[in-house]
Amino acid sequence: MKTTLLYIALVMTTTRSLAAGFVTPDPTDSGSNAVSGNTVLGDNNTSTGMSLTLANFKGVLTDQVVDISWATMMESGVAYFAIQRSLDGINFQDIDSVASEMKISTHDYELNYNYEDAHPLIGTSYYRVKVVGKNGYTTESPVVLVLNSQIEGTKIYPTLIQNNMVYVESDKDLKSAKMEFFDLSGKKLSETNWVSLVGKQSIQISRSGILPTGTYVARLTANGQNVKTQLVMVQSH
Numbered sequence: 001m002k003t004t005l006l007y008i009a010l011v012m013t014t015t016r017s018l019a020a021g022f023v024t025p026d027p028t029d030s031g032s033n034a035v036s037g038n039t040v041l042g043d044n045n046t047s048t049g050m051s052l053t054l055a056n057f058k059g060v061l062t063d064q065v066v067d068i069s070w071a072t073m074m075e076s077g078v079a080y081f082a083i084q085r086s087l088d089g090i091n092f093q094d095i096d097s098v099a100s101e102m103k104i105s106t107h108d109y110e111l112n113y114n115y116e117d118a119h120p121l122i123g124t125s126y127y128r129v130k131v132v133g134k135n136g137y138t139t140e141s142p143v144v145l146v147l148n149s150q151i152e153g154t155k156i157y158p159t160l161i162q163n164n165m166v167y168v169e170s171d172k173d174l175k176s177a178k179m180e181f182f183d184l185s186g187k188k189l190s191e192t193n194w195v196s197l198v199g200k201q202s203i204q205i206s207r208s209g210i211l212p213t214g215t216y217v218a219r220l221t222a223n224g225q226n227v228k229t230q231l232v233m234v235q236s237h
Contacts, residue, residue, distance in 0.1 A: 050077035050133030059127050059144035061120065064175050064222075066146050068127055069114040075102045077137075082130040083115050089126040089143060118175070120148050122225040156218050156230045164205050166218065166232060173198040174222035181205045182217040189216070197222070205234065 052075040060067045068083060078100040084092040101111045117127075125148065129141040153171035168179055177197035181189045189206045205211055205218075211234045220227045 049135040050131070050137050050139075052076065052078060052131065054129075054131075054141055057129065057141050057144065059146045061146050061148055064120065064148070064173050066117040066120045066125075066127070066148070067114060068117065068129070068144075069112070070129060070141065071110055071112045072102075073110050075100065075111055077133050077135070078102060079132050079134045081113065082132060083117070084128050084130055084140075085117070085121070086126040086128075086143075087121060087124075089145070092126075092128060092130075094130070119223040120146065122148055122222070122227060124148075154220065154228055156220065156228060156232070158232075159230070160233050160235060161205065162235050164210055164234075165202055166205060167200055167202050168197070168220060169200040170198055174220075174227065176224070177220065177222045177227075179203050180219045180221075182219070184215060184217070205232070 053073040055071045055073065057070040058068075060069075070081075072078075080100055081098045082094045083096045083098065085095050086092040095117065096115060098113055098115055101113070125146050126143050127146060128143045131139050131141070154169070154174070156166060156168050158166065174197040175195070177194040179192045181191075183189060189211075190204060192201075192203050194201070205216060213235055214233075216232050216234060217229065218232050219229045
């Protein structure tokens with residue numbers, strides 16, 4: 001299984017909220033896409049009531065699940081971490097949150113966190129963590145890029161059909177997959193659903209039997225995102 005990984009850690013100290021931005025990998029690091037160091041977030045003088053050092057922030061795509069993980073050191077005054085996702089790397093939306101593990105009884109120097117996005121976007125997406133302090137102060141981590149190239153390696157065939165049957169084949173595990181067929185007026189002819197679609201599957205275009213000669217639209221989605229839309233030609237006997 002191909003795994004897409006972008007590891008980011010950045011040396012930065014700030015006494016105010018960090019602006020969202022990308023971290024450029026070290027050009028001398030061939031192939032690892034890594035930047036060494038840590039990110040200091042919050043105020044070392046504790047005027048904000050929150051401070052921590054964030055390290056090992058990364059996003060990994062495996063089996064159509066994105067695992068976001070990070071570590072904090074000397075964490076203080078943090079209420080929770082908001083997991084944010086974006087299509088363009090500029091406009092981010094909260095998709096979930098992870099509570100701080102630092103309690104009164106916790107004396108660990110380093111705390112490790114992770115979050116699994118079981119419904120990642122198809123294509124390129126961006127993730128970051130917004131750190132929210134107990135007093136409302138917020139700051140953001142650097143941004144990681146994750147490429148979920150589901151479209152590659154997925155095909156619908158044949159394009160010229162004589163027996164009302166087509167095949168969909170994917171070398172990836174597509175979660176909550178759905179295949180729909182429409183005529184050119186937009187009328188839905190059939191819908192087939194899978195909890196998990198991987199490998200080769202056969203589907204009938206119409207449940208009612210042989211279709212008239214013409215052009216039809218096949219649309220495959222996964223997790224509510226479009227994977228592939230394709231025209232197919234039906235040639236009646």
